[in-house]
Amino acid sequence: MKVKILRWHAVASWTWDAQDETCGICRMAFDGCCPDCKLPGDDCPLIWGACNHAFHLHCILKWVNSQTSQAHCPMCRREWQFKE
Amino acid sequence: MEALGSSDCNLEILETLSDDAIQEITESYDGFFTTVESLISGTGDSSVEDEFVSQVYCLCKYGLDSLVRDHFLRSLEQAFEKGGASSFWQHFDAYSEKKLTNYGEEIQVVLCKALEEISVEKQYHEKCLSIVVHALQSYKEQSSVDRQTSDTERVHLFSRFQSMLSSTLMTTLPQHFPEILHWYFKERLEELSAIMDGEQEDDCMDLDEKLRYKNGEMDVDEGYSQGKRLGHDKLVKNIGKVVRDLRSIGFTSMAENAYASAIFLLLKAKVHDLAGDDYRTSVLESIKEWIQTVPLQFLNALLSYLGDSVSYGTTSSDLTSPLACCPSPSFSKVVTPSEGIVRWKLRLEYFAYETLQDLRIAKLFEIIVDYPESSPAIEDLKQCLEYTGQHSKLVESFISSLKYRLLTAGASTNDILHQYVSTIKALRAIDPAGVFLEAVGEPIRDYLRGRKDTIKCIVTMLTDGSGGNANGSGNPGDSLLEELMRDEENQENVGFDDDFHTDDKQAWLNASRWEPDPVEADPLKGSLSQRKVDILGMLVDIIGSKEQLVNEYRVMLAEKLLNKTDYDIDTEIRTVELLKIHFGEASMQRCEIMLNDLIDSKRVNTNIKKASQTGAELRENELSVDTLTSTILSTNFWPPIQDEPLELPGPIDKLLSDYANRYHEIKTPRKLLWKKNLGTVKLELQFEDRALQFTVSPTHAAIIMQFQEKKSWTYKDLAAVIGIPIDALNRRVNFWISKGVLKESTGANSDSNVLTLVESITDSGKNEGEEELLTGEEESETSIASVEDQLHKEMTIYEKFIMGMLTNFGGMALERIHNTLKMFCVADPSYDKSLQQLQSFLSGLVSEEKLEFRDGMYLLKK
Numbered sequence: 001m002k003v004k005i006l007r008w009h010a011v012a013s014w015t016w017d018a019q020d021e022t023c024g025i026c027r028m029a030f031d032g033c034c035p036d037c038k039l040p041g042d043d044c045p046l047i048w049g050a051c052n053h054a055f056h057l058h059c060i061l062k063w064v065n066s067q068t069s070q071a072h073c074p075m076c077r078r079e080w081q082f083k084e
Numbered sequence: 085m086e087a088l089g090s091s092d093c094n095l096e097i098l099e100t101l102s103d104d105a106i107q108e109i110t111e112s113y114d115g116f117f118t119t120v121e122s123l124i125s126g127t128g129d130s131s132v133e134d135e136f137v138s139q140v141y142c143l144c145k146y147g148l149d150s151l152v153r154d155h156f157l158r159s160l161e162q163a164f165e166k167g168g169a170s171s172f173w174q175h176f177d178a179y180s181e182k183k184l185t186n187y188g189e190e191i192q193v194v195l196c197k198a199l200e201e202i203s204v205e206k207q208y209h210e211k212c213l214s215i216v217v218h219a220l221q222s223y224k225e226q227s228s229v230d231r232q233t234s235d236t237e238r239v240h241l242f243s244r245f246q247s248m249l250s251s252t253l254m255t256t257l258p259q260h261f262p263e264i265l266h267w268y269f270k271e272r273l274e275e276l277s278a279i280m281d282g283e284q285e286d287d288c289m290d291l292d293e294k295l296r297y298k299n300g301e302m303d304v305d306e307g308y309s310q311g312k313r314l315g316h317d318k319l320v321k322n323i324g325k326v327v328r329d330l331r332s333i334g335f336t337s338m339a340e341n342a343y344a345s346a347i348f349l350l351l352k353a354k355v356h357d358l359a360g361d362d363y364r365t366s367v368l369e370s371i372k373e374w375i376q377t378v379p380l381q382f383l384n385a386l387l388s389y390l391g392d393s394v395s396y397g398t399t400s401s402d403l404t405s406p407l408a409c410c411p412s413p414s415f416s417k418v419v420t421p422s423e424g425i426v427r428w429k430l431r432l433e434y435f436a437y438e439t440l441q442d443l444r445i446a447k448l449f450e451i452i453v454d455y456p457e458s459s460p461a462i463e464d465l466k467q468c469l470e471y472t473g474q475h476s477k478l479v480e481s482f483i484s485s486l487k488y489r490l491l492t493a494g495a496s497t498n499d500i501l502h503q504y505v506s507t508i509k510a511l512r513a514i515d516p517a518g519v520f521l522e523a524v525g526e527p528i529r530d531y532l533r534g535r536k537d538t539i540k541c542i543v544t545m546l547t548d549g550s551g552g553n554a555n556g557s558g559n560p561g562d563s564l565l566e567e568l569m570r571d572e573e574n575q576e577n578v579g580f581d582d583d584f585h586t587d588d589k590q591a592w593l594n595a596s597r598w599e600p601d602p603v604e605a606d607p608l609k610g611s612l613s614q615r616k617v618d619i620l621g622m623l624v625d626i627i628g629s630k631e632q633l634v635n636e637y638r639v640m641l642a643e644k645l646l647n648k649t650d651y652d653i654d655t656e657i658r659t660v661e662l663l664k665i666h667f668g669e670a671s672m673q674r675c676e677i678m679l680n681d682l683i684d685s686k687r688v689n690t691n692i693k694k695a696s697q698t699g700a701e702l703r704e705n706e707l708s709v710d711t712l713t714s715t716i717l718s719t720n721f722w723p724p725i726q727d728e729p730l731e732l733p734g735p736i737d738k739l740l741s742d743y744a745n746r747y748h749e750i751k752t753p754r755k756l757l758w759k760k761n762l763g764t765v766k767l768e769l770q771f772e773d774r775a776l777q778f779t780v781s782p783t784h785a786a787i788i789m790q791f792q793e794k795k796s797w798t799y800k801d802l803a804a805v806i807g808i809p810i811d812a813l814n815r816r817v818n819f820w821i822s823k824g825v826l827k828e829s830t831g832a833n834s835d836s837n838v839l840t841l842v843e844s845i846t847d848s849g850k851n852e853g854e855e856e857l858l859t860g861e862e863e864s865e866t867s868i869a870s871v872e873d874q875l876h877k878e879m880t881i882y883e884k885f886i887m888g889m890l891t892n893f894g895g896m897a898l899e900r901i902h903n904t905l906k907m908f909c910v911a912d913p914s915y916d917k918s919l920q921q922l923q924s925f926l927s928g929l930v931s932e933e934k935l936e937f938r939d940g941m942y943l944l945k946k
Contacts, residue, residue, distance in 0.1 A: 017754070048753075
């Protein structure tokens with residue numbers, strides 16, 4: 001007997017490949033979204049800093065913009081630079 | 085003379101009488117006796133009369149006029165008793181044994197004849213009486229100055245005679261006579277009704293004209309349907325004559341009772357006949373019309389024949405307007421004849437309303453079962469109730485029929501809900517304020533709360549609309565989806581109403597529109613404003629909170645979406661949009677994300693396909709990426725999904741990891757995590773002699789694919805290869821066994837049972853029908869943890885608390901456990917369950933025999 005697959009509909013879940021579970025700023029799950037967003041995923045992406053800490057893009061932007069001088073990573077206090 | 089004339093006979097008078105006088109009295113007394121006898125028996129001639137008069141004179145002279153009256157009436161009574169009364173009743177003796185229904189036609193003749201005879205006799209007696217009256221009068225005129233007494237004499241004597249007559253008849257009244265009368269009127273009315281029915285067809289006069297017509301203004305429509313009219317008039321005349329004769333012998337009330345009850349009986353029969361079991365047409369109008377054409381016309385004719393209508397009219401006009409002491413003659417002439425009729429009309433209509441109402445209330449359950457079609461019946465009922473005001477009757481009878489017929493273990497939750505929705509709709513039509521609905525809905529709601537699958541059914545009803553989910557034929561849910569849409573349309577107005585009225589004018593308008601609650605409203609249950617009749621609201625009320633409903637819906641939606649392979653979610657989007665309007669955007673947020681996942685998955689899927697289009701030629705055993713599609717979830721927003729480990733065969737695994745890699749390339753840094761046990765696989769089994777197509781779960785596919793290389797497996801080995809527990813494997817394998825693809829042969833113990841592939845159809849000695857059952861069972865397995873399971877998982881945290889509590893306090897009631905948990909479990913995770921949820925969890929513990937439930941208290945099981 002041979003089995004011929006005509007169609008395979010699979011189910012998967014996506015995840016940001018971050019080391020941590022939740023965003024250090026808003027304490028929401030990375031795989032969820034920041035408090036200002038409604039839809040997770042593309043609409044509320046993650047961003048890594050040079051220090052390898054990840055945050056919701058919207059969260060870290062808010063943080064960076066609120067700092068008068070050079071912003072620091074909220075987690076490790078190093079100068080905040082977006083990872084290339 | 086004065087002394088003699090005085091009525092008290094003191095014995096001294098006797099002594100003042102001379103012997104001559106005594107002699108004269110005795111003589112005239114004897115003479116009086118004989119003449120009375122001959123007069124009454126009618127044997128004498130005119131000389132007897134003269135003699136009689138002189139005797140009366142003589143007796144009166146000695147003040148014995150009361151003796152004259154008394155004796156005369158006494159003799160009349162005796163004569164009447166012997167003659168008239170007994171012969172009158174003799175006519176009906178023949179019918180004493182018969183039952184009401186079969187008096188036959190001849191009774192009419194008999195009745196008429198009897199009445200005729202007795203009237204003749206009565207007339208004769210009256211004639212005799214008038215002789216006496218005449219004699220007494222003329223005597224008085226000669227001797228007395230007091231003229232006025234003369235007429236009272238007459239009235240007095242005749243009324244005595246009348247009451248003597250009727251009391252004689254009454255005392256000898258046979259039991260069956262009222263029945264005979266009743267039957268007579270019933271027959272006549274039916275006859276009349278038949279004539280009228282025939283007439284109605286070619287009768288297009290309006291009612292005013294008819295009334296005028298019946299009132300005797302024949303010249304208006306003289307030529308009109310003369311024949312039938314004549315027949316009708318004759319009939320009415322006959323009846324009128326009977327009634328008049330009955331009245332004259334003092335049977336006024338009996339006659340009226342008889343024809344009234346006959347009319348009511350006929351009306352009742354007519355209502356039953358018209359209303360019947362058909363709820364699709366409104367019958368109220370035709371009943372009213374019938375009342376107008378048959379019984380009212382009859383009464384009109386009857387009353388005018390008897391000349392009663394006028395007297396009715398004057399008394400009633402006196403009653404209604406005591407101020408108008410002398411109404412203008414023309415006015416009274418126009419209005420008064422109809423007064424009696426109007427009373428009758430009101431009586432008849434009320435009776436009709438009541439009858440119809442009772443009929444409809446008794447059948448309300450059936451009417452509501454086919455509600456949208458039966459709305460004319462509901463409309464009728466509404467009108468009836470407006471007149472009769474017997475709403476409480478409706479509530480009581482409907483609740484008892486609900487309890488008896490609907491709220492039983494045998495009725496499915498779906499049916500109950502459907503009936504509940506129909507009830508809401510129907511009663512909303514009858515009573516927009518929703519007062520009675522509240523009373524009726526209470527037992528249904530209470531009952532539904534006790535059912536486990538209520539939430540599920542409600543959600544199914546809400547969502548499985550006309551949108552064409554395959555399993556719904558004659559889906560009862562349509563109505564609810566409609567309801568959702570209706571709500572959507574009304575949304576604007578509602579929003580406006582709920583807002584603050586900054587506008588004073590608007591506030592004033594609202595205030596002026598205020599209406600008090602009906603008297604039947606239960607003051608404990610809030611006022612009208614809160615009692616908005618809102619079907620969804622009432623359904624949510626059963627569940628307890630909208631969160632629970634939304635939660636249940638989410639689980640169902642997840643299940644539905646996971647089973648989709650074509651990304652076609654238009655109906656789901658629509659439903660979610662509608663629910664969003666009703667329950668608010670925030671509570672539907674997660675559902676929206678789920679839908680969005682599907683949309684994204686579709687897009688990603690096409691992107692990945694495009695990217696891999698350039699890929700190299702397929703090698704042996706490799707599968708084209710085109711066969712693979714995927715649904716990619718944002719797990720955090722989906723209900724917990726039952727994850728089961730599964731080892732897929734090499735080619736498939738490779739396909740999946742390639743796909744995941746592509747995804748990673750497109751959506752860096754996101755990664756895909758496969759839930760290998762979920763999804764749908766469409767495959768074809770190609771045997772030597774046949775090919776079979778199946779749509780199965782990945783686990784099933786993995787199982788059957790293992791048989792490509794090796795024709796037989798032990799359970800143990802197969803489970804190890806696929807990476808699932810043996811009991812899970814067992815369940816899955818049953819599917820293939822039932823399809824006749826695999827065969828099981830028993831080994832030494834259950835673990836060493838061997839599964840063998842059935843290569844050709846001739847090897848399979850399968851009984852298909854029996855195995856179908858197993859498939860059905862398999863089909864019901866779901867990939868989403870049900871709300872109950874989730875709840876159970878969440879509640880287990882509190883199990884320890886509850887156990888500790890019960891150890892300390894002994895028995896505790898549900899409410900107390902609930903409150904204690906609320907008080908003490910505030911820290912992470914805080915207790916946020918509803919009373920119902922706690923109750924179902926506790927009853928779970930009871931069935932696990934951890935707790936005991938006695939007299940409303942939960943106890944530790946010892």
